[in-house]
């Protein structure tokens with residue numbers, strides 16, 4: 186069987202599947218200390234005959250196989266996990282099992298590419314818009330990595346003229362994440378994203394920022410498709426707004442695919458990440 | 470010998486070299502009509518025994534080898550060249566010669582990667598800041614292409630608070646090119662870039678925009694190095710200003726190489742493009 190871990194800052198999702206990637210069993214484990222959390226992960230996986238393990242982790246992580254600290258979680262503010270050799274711990278417990286290690290957004294991008302909204306495309310940008318904003322990118326069918334992984338959630342947005350929210354990013358204040366992630370919505374409007382009226386101007390402002398993300402993605406990466414997942418993107422009314430803002434700000438400058446096939450919601454829903462991690466396990 | 474064409478909107482630069490890439494002969498030919506300009510190009514190259522031709526062209530071009538219009542200049546405002554089969558014309562005249570066809574900025578990026586300021590790096594972003602702003606990118610030693618070539622010169626900048634210039638881009642008005650290319654400098658300050666006092670605030674504002682370009686490049690591509698060439702980047706006082714603005718706006722968010730090795734001026738000067746085209750010819 187294939188095993189997968191989607192390691193988040195709040196919880197770990199573990200799953201096992203057969204070769205058809207249908208999830209056979211899954212478990213949510215709270216993210217406490219590495220020892221406690223991974224202890225529970227091993228207890229879960231030990232029930233199964235595992236061929237390979239795919240891991241998508243919160244970060245920042247060292248995902249460069251040539252690096253001395255490959256497989257580590259590095260400078261996370263979650264202190265128990267700082268400089269923790271995550272992949273090493275997995276390999277120590279399963280020395281004969283193949284592993285794949287990348288970021289949480291990269292596994293989701295890979296899942297969407299193989300089995301989700303981006304099937305048949307070669308170049309796939311995937312954004313999660315949730316507690317934070319992260320992007321994973323598939324280039325020519327492979328997970329893209331430069332010197333490190335992209336961190337496209339933090340570019341400096343152009344402010345919407347009606348938006349006076351100061352911004353919530355501790356590093357940049359009013360970058361994309363600081364203006365458009367779930368906590369920014371909540372702080373700006375005084376209620377959680379899911380409780381904001383679908384007709385509120387909140388969504389037009391949100392779309393203005395996600396349209397800028399789509400524009401920068403188009404200009405820097407020239408993907409075949411841009412997929413949005415994560416809690417905030419569950420607001421389906423966002424998509425027409427993002428598309429029309431995108432068309433407006435990009436102008437006729439570059440040719441893009443038909444817009445409703447180009448900027449799309451996640452196909453696998455909340456399972457994009459865990460499915461991508463299973464798919465990645467299968468490729469090892 | 471290797472042959473190279475750097476095809477610009479104003480002039481074509483043609484050159485030939487031996488296998489050591491030292492330019493043996495070169496000719497500048499005005500860009501008029503395809504027939505006239507290419508006629509002069511052929512007259513020049515016909516003097517030599519050419520093994521391969523590398524071409525870096527103004528655009529937009531179709532650089533996708535799988536496309537029906539591969540090798541064409543597509544929607545350029547230079548009407549005589551619109552939908553012109555540039556590569557086809559070269560191949561018709563030199564049917565037994567190998568060819569390589571890409572953008573003007575991609576050949577410059579390739580030149581810097583192989584023989585210029587970015588030697589030894591795997592992931593190289595190259596910006597030209599001249600009449601326009603364009604970016605070429607080398608990823609893992611290869612010219613990067615997604616669905617099409619990146620067009621990173623047109624992202625929406627955040628305005629410098631002291632800058633009230635309306636912006637010069639016909640598509641976006643105050644995008645990067647609209648605010649920071651040579652014509653923007655000239656319109657904003659009423660004189661050509663080379664005549665602006667090196668101590669003028671003009672350069673701090675210019676650096677503010679090029680720092681944003683560096684930040685977006687870092688966040689989307691995570692390169693090993695960012696190289697700036699083109700006429701405007703000849704102002705050497707820009708580099709310390711770009712570096713300090715970059716460090717300030719990026720914050721401590723992601724780790725980058727030592728800044729003076731990361732944001733650098735072009736190593737091959739005005740020959741980056743033509744040298745890159747020769748190098749590309751050699752790889753065919």
Ligand SMILES: Nc1ncnc2c1ncn2[C@@H]1O[C@H](COP(=O)(O)OP(=O)(O)O)[C@@H](O)[C@H]1O
Nearest residue numbers: 315316317367368377378379415416417419420
């Ligand atoms: N249906 C919804 N509409 C708008 N915002 C939502 C919705 N569901 C969750 N969110 C917001 O998304 C964020 C959580 O994102 P999520 O992708 O679910 O988890 P995480 O990013 O922590 O992995 C929270 O800020 C939450 O308020």
Ligand SMILES: Nc1ncnc2c1ncn2[C@@H]1O[C@H](COP(=O)(O)OP(=O)(O)O)[C@@H](O)[C@H]1O
Nearest residue numbers: 599600601651652661662663699700701703704
């Ligand atoms: N030394 C310089 N300092 C500032 N600006 C310059 C300098 N040299 C050229 N420029 C500006 O750069 C632009 C031309 O860019 P260049 O890279 O030389 O050619 P092109 O982009 O047309 O291939 C013009 O707008 C010009 O004013």
Ligand SMILES: [Zn+2]
Nearest residue numbers: 339354357360
């Ligand atoms: Zn930020």
Ligand SMILES: [Zn+2]
Nearest residue numbers: 623638641644
């Ligand atoms: Zn523009």
